[in-house]
Amino acid sequence: MDAVLSQKPWEALEHLVNAGDAGQIVIFLDQLSPTETARAISRLDAEQQTRLFGLLTPEDAADLIEDISETQAADLIEELSPQEAAAILEELDSDHVVDLLGEMDDENVTAIIDQMKPEDAEEARQFLEYPADTAGGMMISEVLSYPATLTIRELLDDLQQNRDTYADYHVQYLYVTDEQQCLYGVLRMHDLLFPLRSKKLSEVMIKNPFHVPVAANLEELGNFFAEHDLFGAPVVDAAGRLLGVVLPEAVEEARRKRSVKNYLDLSGIIGGEEFRTMPLLHRSGRRLSWLSLNIVLNIIAASVIAIYQDTLAAAITLAVFLPMVSDMSGCSGNQAVAVSMRELSLGLVRPQELLRVLGKEVSLGAINGLVLGALLGAVALLWKGNPYLGLVVGGALAVNTLVAVSLGGLLPLLLKRLKMDPALVSSPLLTTVTDMCGFFFVLSFASLVLPKLS
């Protein structure tokens, strides 16, 4: 069997990079799906990756960048010289450029922008001013706008002449602007099909088109596309000037990224994605930074056990139930956190509606606390035949479930009001409190009936 055929894609790529044949590399990468490309590139070591990008033209490198995840792409581009990086970025959509720069260190961003063409550099600096999850941060600047006095024929001539340039544009709508570049009207492609070609754009356009302000947030953009079934939202500044267009898939993508971030935060992966191709010490350090905060919280929670050490020594059976009560309550509380996070992100609840959430969670916490407490109490009773043990353990789980569920429901709202990130902070904070309370309830209840337990 041919050795080349049995190679894995990244082995073949490695081979081609070492051979230094740019033409073969482009042909080879064209055969791979974007997922395969991303995987193959991620398996090269840093030096080979840099060599690969040095071999490719900026256009080919930009095509490659579009296939891989932003985190991967930003890491790669940071390894290149600012000149090489700038040349590649100039081949990408404006919103993609900003997303990539947003993942890099500030000094690298400045160095790269300094190497871009003046007008591209100016645009990149301006776009970086807009927060990522706003219309400004999500829009593309590749948009066609024409003066209202133009005729349809003149517009069609322009389209015809610049066909190659516009091929990369997301041309869905043609915008009409006045002398101050203020948004004045919109035309759909098929609005140009039927009228006389001598008509002026002002005669055929739709006036005062729907638009969004540059500061519109993700919720407002989601609402825009839910209300208007359009292929793009023109973005205007405070003076009404047309700045760019937000595409509906950019809004969906931003919403997806937010939910991925929630997932990663909840799992203790902070500061963005981690890939196993990143350097070991970098990965280890990032994970440790979150874990070492957690170890402090754990020590605080476990100190409750230290205080009640004598009670525990007198009724050692309780040690079996301590982690069960705290773990179970933590799980119940995290369910409530997740429901609040989702309701917040869907706009079904406002951060100030604490009482409403509390009411809903207290009743649920009471029911689930009773059920789970009865279950665990029964287990304890059956195991040791001691009804007091069952009461202590079951009672503690019941009360702690109520505490955990109520607190879990409220925490995301409270953190949001305090301008903290609920996805990141809710779960560690909740676990600490439910651990402490769980240990406290079991051991303090036990101390009340200690003679009956031992």
Next chain:
Amino acid sequence: MDAVLSQKPWEALEHLVNAGDAGQIVIFLDQLSPTETARAISRLDAEQQTRLFGLLTPEDAADLIEDISETQAADLIEELSPQEAAAILEELDSDHVVDLLGEMDDENVTAIIDQMKPEDAEEARQFLEYPADTAGGMMISEVLSYPATLTIRELLDDLQQNRDTYADYHVQYLYVTDEQQCLYGVLRMHDLLFPLRSKKLSEVMIKNPFHVPVAANLEELGNFFAEHDLFGAPVVDAAGRLLGVVLPEAVEEARRKRSVKNYLDLSGIIGGEEFRTMPLLHRSGRRLSWLSLNIVLNIIAASVIAIYQDTLAAAITLAVFLPMVSDMSGCSGNQAVAVSMRELSLGLVRPQELLRVLGKEVSLGAINGLVLGALLGAVALLWKGNPYLGLVVGGALAVNTLVAVSLGGLLPLLLKRLKMDPALVSSPLLTTVTDMCGFFFVLSFASLVLPKLS
């Protein structure tokens, strides 16, 4: 101050529903953003929601349905009579209909489809056959196709005549099909602007356009749009017949839904979204179903403590460290789970690459285990002044971190190979194992040096 002005939107809506004035309701809802609409509707009780939908025309009801989340919408529609439900669904996009039906009970689905117009019912049944996360499940059937022998003029006349119908279509491309409805070519709107109107479509179309098979999965669709910067992917069956179009925002939305599901699964909210407007016992029961499995897993893990009860009684200080070791390892393991889940969903790792992941995680687990073990060991040493306590506790955390990180990295891949849902199963399974091992390492290490500890 006017009492009506100070009302919250749902109070005003409740008022209008009770008054039964459909015209006023439509005017009122038009003023609200989709998020406000969703919130207002969710605050009505089930009876008022049913009355609201009874008052509206199917068109207005469909507009309302588009504003609210699918889970909410499906719950609402299930409360209506099958006739009312069918009338509303017929006003919606085909992929939206299927998404909604997919959230309902089978008997309700059958009852509603039976009330739809025969051709719509036929289509709905066919669409329901396609798995949700495939091209078939995501496509819309509202697509324009024409025979190749048509002239541009005839096509434009058709567009002109059916302008009202097509307004609801996502017309980006016009497809050309042969007599067997097989996909033959594609035309962009602006391809019609310049050629002579007497030309046949076959002369101006792009032949053999890019397309996706009806069974294409989410990864393949993501790859399609990453490779081709298009506004839609035509979907064909095995015989090459054009079935519909998948829009890029539908693919982004499906990817977002998947990541929301991962988040909910991880938090113990299973079987889809939970909203606080759902009936209390329904919410409680769903959360309990997951918790009661968890209680069993907890009992299994804690039984290790029961076995080592005498060791623990002889060195009661260890009780403080037991939950810390198990919690911390659980956190470390869940970080590894999250990284594997992300790499799997981005296609950066394949389920069979167990050894690669193991290699990457063992080295990281060893480093983080040493760091965290040293930290916790130092805390124990400083607290009690006993180096053996520090060694036992620190050693147990170090070893258990290594176990947790390695297992956490592998579990999602293993579960995927076993065709189980890694998002749902990884975390509870991991926690059980890391709890058991954590208890075991602390207590068995302690039993080796017991005289030195007490």
